[in-house]
Amino acid sequence: MNVALSSPVLVGRDDLLALASRRLAAAAEGGGELLFLAGEAGIGKTRLLGEVVRRARELGFTVVTAAASPGDAEIAAGLLGDLAGELGREPGTAGVGSRIAARLAAGGGDDGDSDRQRRLLVGDVSDLLESLGADRTLIALEDLHWADDVTLDVLGRLGRRAGTLKLLVVGTYRSDELYPRVPMRAWRTRLLxxxxxEEARLGRLSRADTAALSAAITGSALPGTVAEEVYARSDGIPLHVEEFVAAVGGMPDTLADAVLSRAEQLSREARSLAGVASVLGRSFDLDLLTAITGEGPAAVDDGLRELTERFFVQPRPDRVRYDFRHALIRDALYADLTPHRRRYLHARAAAAAVAAGFSPVFVSDQFERAAMPAGNWIGVVDLSVPRRALKALTIRACRVRAVV
Ligand SMILES: Nc1ncnc2c1ncn2[C@@H]1O[C@H](COP(=O)(O)OP(=O)(O)O)[C@@H](O)[C@H]1O
Ligand SMILES: [Mg+2]
Incomplete structure (x- = not known):
């Protein structure tokens, strides 16, 4: 069975949409702000943000989006670098994007630098971002629980200034990820x-909304007992509703079981590819994946097509990077790898990433998960990466570094 997993309609978020619309309307008139969308994983932050973005575009806003990733907290201004890159894509904002990129490249945010240098950097970058607020602009930032301190300082400053600008900054974060040492925990409390x-919290869906979501996914109302069971198992968390509704062969106990029951329906090749991709994280690079599998590009293309059709992954517009549909789906597949297979795949990923010049943070994370000290891998890992795959990878890794 290959049901469409997502609901075409947004269920049960009328109040939050109304709030966001009011904030957009105010920003359009020069009274912007910093708005947080907070809630647990799978609750619908990204989906709601997508709707806010759509409405902003209707109102003539320029929209720029970026997302933090695990490990970003250790890269000073990492998210701002991505944001600069995104600004660079739009002709209207390319100038500001390249000035921010140049300012970040000039430095001042690294740990060894003085407080003063860091304050100057924060001031300069936020001034540049503020200049966007002369015209209607929405800056949408995902997963701030992974953001670094410099990025958060810049956003804090924007929050203080946005009130007189046509600038709405919307940031999402996982309320279940705000551990004591996450940089944004104290930052969030202070700003609030x-x-x-302002923080808008996404709660779990009611019983009636859960039933409406299930019906919207499948195209018809579920029988009462099934609907009741989906509600009981999902706790009204939309991602869980989707996976429980789509689960095959009886109602699974947990989200991971539901994801794995769907994964069992995949071809052997696609199932294996999903496991390999999971070691690279929520997002992965096509050529890095190809290099690790050792399979030819055609086999990897076939596998990714199947994983896309079955809603495990989705390609980015450039079709060079892919995302798992949700971080929790990746987590379920990753947890299902045997310990030795996981370490072996991480070792291959580390070796391929070194050869292609990926960022040191990514490389050392892969080494760590392979349980191998960095620098000790030569001769241990039989890489056997096809030369062509490695060449494409190296070229792109250089490009990525050149942008930041
Ligand atoms: N209110 C909603 N109505 C319909 N589908 C939803 C709703 N909220 C979330 N979803 C779906 O649930 C899944 C998880 O939502 P997502 O926005 O990715 O969660 P989060 O970003 O909070 O982790 C997505 O497939 C999304 O389309
Ligand atoms: Mg999300």
Whole structure:
């Protein structure tokens, strides 16, 4: 069975949409702000943000989006670098994007630098971003629980200034990821208590909304007992509703079981590819994946097509990077790898990433997960990467570094 997993309609978020629309309307008139969308994984932050983005475009806003990833907290201004790259794609904002990129390249945010240098960097970058607020602009940032300190400082400053600008900054974060040492925890509390930001919380769906979501996914109302069971198992978390509704062969106990029951329906090749991709993280690079599998490009293309059709992954517009449909889907597939297979795949990923010049943070993370000290891998890993795959990879890794 290959049901469409997502609901075509947004269920049960009318109040939050109304709030976001009011904030967009105010920003359009020069009274912007910093708005947080907070909630647990799978609750619908990304989906809601997508709707806010759509409405902003209707109102003539320029929209720029970027997302933090695991490990970003250790890269000073990492998310701002991505944001600069995104600004660079639009003719209207390319100038600001390249000035931010140049300012970041000039430095000042690294740990060894003085506080003063860092303050100057934060000031300069936020001034540049503020200049976008002369015209209607929405900056949408995902997964701030992984953001670094410099990025958060810049956003905090924007929050203080946005009130007189045509600038709405919307940031999402996972409320279940705000551990004591995550940089944004204290930052969030400070901004909220000083009223420099507003937080909108996404709660779990009610029983009726869960039934409406299930019906919207399958195209017809579920029988009462099934609907009741989906509600009981999913706790009204939309991602869980999707996976439980699509689960095959009886109602699974957990989200991971539901994901794995769907994965069992895949061809052997696609199932294996999903496991390999999961070691690279929520997002992965096509050529890096190809290099690790050792399979030819055609086999990897076939596998990714199947994984896309079955809603495990989705390609980015450039079709060079892919994302798992949700981080929790990746987590379920990753947890299902045997310990030795996982370490072996991480070792191959580390070796291929070194050869292609991927960022040191990514490489050392892969080494760590392979349980191998960095620098000790030569001769241990039989890489056997096809030369052509490695060449494409190296070229792109250089390009990525050149942009940041
Ligand atoms: N209100 C909603 N109505 C319909 N589908 C939803 C809703 N909220 C979330 N979803 C779906 O649930 C899944 C998880 O939502 P997502 O926005 O990715 O969660 P989060 O970003 O909070 O982790 C997505 O497939 C999304 O389309
Ligand atoms: Mg999300």
């Amino acid at each position: 208590t000083q009223r420099q930001a």
